[in-house]
Amino acid sequence: MTEQVTEARDPKSSPITKSSGNASGDKIFAGLSYGAGALILVVLAFVAIFLVTESLPALAPTLFSDQDSISSADNFWVYVVPLIGGTIMASFIAILIATPVAIGIALYISHYAPRRISTPVGYVIDLLAAIPSVVYGAWGMLTLSTALVPVYGWLHDVLGFIPFFSGDPSTTGRTLLTSGVVLAVMILPIITALCREIFLQTPKLHEEAALALGATQWEMIRMTVFPFARAGIISSVMLGLGRALGETMAVTLVLSGGVFTLSLISSGNQTIPSEIALNFPEAFGMRQSELVAAGLMLFIITLAVNMVARAIVNRNKEFSGAN
Amino acid sequence: MAKRIDAVDLNVYYGSFLAVQDVNIRIEPRAVTAFIGPSGCGKTTFLRTINRMHEVLPGAYADGKILLDGDNIYDAGVDPVTIRAEVGMVFQRPNPFPTMSIRENVLAGYKLNGTRLSKSDADAILEKSLRGANLWNEVKDRLDKPGSGLSGGQQQRLCIARTVAVEPSVILMDEPCSALDPISTLAVEDLINQLKEDYTVVIVTHNMQQAARVADKTAFFNIQGTGQPGQLIEYADTKTIFQNPENEQTLNYISGRFG
Numbered sequence: 408m409t410e411q412v413t414e415a416r417d418p419k420s421s422p423i424t425k426s427s428g429n430a431s432g433d434k435i436f437a438g439l440s441y442g443a444g445a446l447i448l449v450v451l452a453f454v455a456i457f458l459v460t461e462s463l464p465a466l467a468p469t470l471f472s473d474q475d476s477i478s479s480a481d482n483f484w485v486y487v488v489p490l491i492g493g494t495i496m497a498s499f500i501a502i503l504i505a506t507p508v509a510i511g512i513a514l515y516i517s518h519y520a521p522r523r524i525s526t527p528v529g530y531v532i533d534l535l536a537a538i539p540s541v542v543y544g545a546w547g548m549l550t551l552s553t554a555l556v557p558v559y560g561w562l563h564d565v566l567g568f569i570p571f572f573s574g575d576p577s578t579t580g581r582t583l584l585t586s587g588v589v590l591a592v593m594i595l596p597i598i599t600a601l602c603r604e605i606f607l608q609t610p611k612l613h614e615e616a617a618l619a620l621g622a623t624q625w626e627m628i629r630m631t632v633f634p635f636a637r638a639g640i641i642s643s644v645m646l647g648l649g650r651a652l653g654e655t656m657a658v659t660l661v662l663s664g665g666v667f668t669l670s671l672i673s674s675g676n677q678t679i680p681s682e683i684a685l686n687f688p689e690a691f692g693m694r695q696s697e698l699v700a701a702g703l704m705l706f707i708i709t710l711a712v713n714m715v716a717r718a719i720v721n722r723n724k725e726f727s728g729a730n
Numbered sequence: 731m732a733k734r735i736d737a738v739d740l741n742v743y744y745g746s747f748l749a750v751q752d753v754n755i756r757i758e759p760r761a762v763t764a765f766i767g768p769s770g771c772g773k774t775t776f777l778r779t780i781n782r783m784h785e786v787l788p789g790a791y792a793d794g795k796i797l798l799d800g801d802n803i804y805d806a807g808v809d810p811v812t813i814r815a816e817v818g819m820v821f822q823r824p825n826p827f828p829t830m831s832i833r834e835n836v837l838a839g840y841k842l843n844g845t846r847l848s849k850s851d852a853d854a855i856l857e858k859s860l861r862g863a864n865l866w867n868e869v870k871d872r873l874d875k876p877g878s879g880l881s882g883g884q885q886q887r888l889c890i891a892r893t894v895a896v897e898p899s900v901i902l903m904d905e906p907c908s909a910l911d912p913i914s915t916l917a918v919e920d921l922i923n924q925l926k927e928d929y930t931v932v933i934v935t936h937n938m939q940q941a942a943r944v945a946d947k948t949a950f951f952n953i954q955g956t957g958q959p960g961q962l963i964e965y966a967d968t969k970t971i972f973q974n975p976e977n978e979q980t981l982n983y984i985s986g987r988f989g
Contacts, residue, residue: 522788612825616889619783620839620896621815630838634829 455706462700464693478693487701489667493583493676494705497658498651500587500671505595506644512595513602518628529603536596544660547589552580552661559584559672574670581663584671586678589657594647601643605636638720645716652709655680679705732759732930733799733816733899735780740794741959742775742784749775751959753794755949759899762922762931764945764968766938768988771951772960773934777902780932781817782810798900815843817900818893823909824885826877826892833873835888836860839896855895863891864921883914890921894929901925903933907940919944938984942972950980 418424464472465483480486512532516525559576566572609632617627633640658681665675683698690698735757742750750772757763765773778784779792782803795802803813826835836859840847847855856873860866865887869880877888886906893901903922907915922944925931935941941948949965964977975981982988 610825612821612823613827615783615786615819615821616825616827616892617838617842618786619781619814619819619821620842620892621811622842623811626842630842631827634827637829 458699458703458706462696462703465696465700468693472693472696474693477697479697483697483700486697487679487704490677490679490682490701491704491708492667494652494678494680495708496671496676497583497587497590497662497678498648500584501590501594501651502644502648504588504591505598505647508591509595509598509643509647510602510640512599513606514628514632516599516603517606518624518632529600532596532599534596535592536600540593540654540656541660543589543593544657547585547657547661548581551589552582552585554580555582555585555588556580562672570669571671574668574673576672577663577674579663579674581661582672582674583662583676586658586662587671589661590651590654593654593657594650597650598643598647601646602636602640605639605643606632609635641716641719645713648712649709652705652712653680655684659684731897731899731928734759734797735900735930735932736795736797736800737776737780738795738797740776740779740792740796742772742779742792743790744787745789748959750779750951751961753962755962755965757930757932758947759930760926760928761946762926762933762944764941764948765932765934765951766936766941766948766983767951767960767963768953768983769936770956770960771953773949773951774904775960776951776962777904777932777934778819780900780902781814781819783814783819785810815839815896816898817902818896818898820886820889820893820901820903820906822905824882824889826880826885826888828876828878830877831874832869832877832880832888835877836891836895838892843896859891859895860888862894862924863887864917864924865891881914883910883917886910886914886918887921890918890925894925898929900930900932903931905934905936908936915940938972942968948972950975950977950983952979952983 463470465477468474468476468482477483477486512528516529516532520528556576556578559580559582562572563574563576613631613635614627617630622630658678662676662678662681663674664677664681664685667677668675679701683702686694687698735755737753737755737757740750740753741748753776765777767773775784780796780803782792784790784792792804795804797803798813798816802808826832827838830838833856834841836856837847837852840852840855857866857870860869865884868884869888877885880888886909890901890906906922907918910918919940922931922933926946933941933944945968947966948968948971950963950971951960952963953960964971964975964980966976970976971980972984975984
């Protein structure tokens with residue numbers, strides 16, 4: 408019979424309290440990743456502080472400047488709301504066109520095409536992402552806009568009763584709709600590439616479960632691939648939307664801007680990034696504050712879009728397939 | 731409902747690789763038939779040809795005939811989708827649809843054929859299938875919870891309920907208990923014994939005791955070496971296979987001398 412141990416050993420002399428040797432590496436790595444995470448927040452905070460302080464004179468001229476109102480309108484909201492409208496309309500056109508096309512291409516690559524076709528198609532899509540936006544802008548301005556002029560005429564004749572297609576169709580084609588189409592082409596590779604990766608990750612087990620129940624290829628996709636990829640599709644669309652909202656060069660080149668109008672096919676409208684890019688070099692004082700404040704609005708819109716996306720993704724988490 | 735299966739000169743290929751060679755077998759309806767054999771001997775591959783699931787893999791195809799009550803499922807005009815609705819399958823790892831509730835999982839097959847079920851019909855099918863899978867009492871209070879929240883054994887029985895809900899004539903099971911604990915295994919084995927009253931049940935298993943417990947007839951598959959095709963070595967009543975096998979390979983396998 409052995410003696411029962413009831414007293415714990417002094418922890419200092421116990422082997423289990425000794426360091427196992429590579430703990431310092433752990434600490435360094437933990438510190439690095441913590442630092443990287445903190446850095447992002449610090450940068451974000453500085454950007455936000457810069458935007459807010461610089462835009463204060465435009466937001467409340469009587470309090471923060473020696474002028475009674477901003478220089479280009481009676482007050483800031485009269486100035487910025489049309490710009491917000493133009494930005495959102497252009498981005499939504501882009502999302503509306505790009506999302507179904509991107510999902511279709513991604514599905515084709517991941518589930519329909521034989522491998523010898525899907526790989527080159529994937530490369531071509533990735534190449535689209537490598538084209539600089541100024542090139543897209545030039546293409547939109549010189550080629551696409553002229554090509555779309557007859558289309559706009561037709562849209563106006565047939566669908567003119569809808570406010571979006573009323574108004575005189577532009578003779579140059581350099582309208583908000585053309586900008587939206589160019590933006591759609593630009594965000595297409597982002598959405599496609601992400602969706603393709605997510606579609607490919609659908610567990611084979613679930614796909615086979617659907618097929619073994621007698622599902623056709625398309626039914627299998629609706630039953631397993633789409634539900635599995637739902638959160639990922641939303642995230643990729645939001646990333647695309649983020650790029651569309653912030654895109655400057657392409658819109659600046661394509662759009663012949665002007666006052667806000669609901670009509671997508673006449674000249675007019677302007678987006679926030681394009682407005683800033685066109686005017687910032689010559690702006691100073693109050694005008695500069697106006698432009699920064701417009702940038703602040705864009706920042707808030709993007710933030711809101713991302714939060715809404717996150718909320719949608721988190722809803723029904725129980726059924727997400729992640730467990 | 732239950733249908734007889736005949737394989738006639740069946741060869742199964744992955745690309746140019748012959749995986750299973752010259753299988754001729756008659757699988758009786760309303761009985762449990764077990765496939766046993768060492769890993770890689772082609773038993774799962776052969777099982778998957780019975781509902782044309784193997785051709786889901788790129789390059790895989792089968793040559794020969796599989797007759798379902800006399801109808802060749804490899805005839806040119808046959809749609810594999812029809813076959814799969816007729817020949818249900820339960821997989822090695824439980825695979826309920828994670829985005830669906832227990833209820834939706836069981837009724838998934840009906841959603842596919844586009845059958846519009848009234849609420850009362852749907853409820854009746856739901857209860858019947860879950861009772862048929864010995865799962866009703868455990869889940870009846872949480873039918874709208876996700877199927878992936880159940881234990882492994884319950885998930886596997888949910889998958890069986892999903893398969894029997896569409897009333898197939900054959901149920902194929904690919905090592906249905908290999909991911910389950912002994913208690914859940916027992917529950918699934920009991921269920922297999924009930925299922926054979928209405929269905930043709932074919933089960934692949936690595937567990938010889940399981941084959942001895944549940945199967946009426948047993949088929950032994952083997953390969954002669956790596957890269958060689960799998961072959962059906964011996965097929966007889968389970969009792970004969972385990973007590974008095976004709977073939978020496980079978981004897982060596984069941985007595986634990988290899989595999």
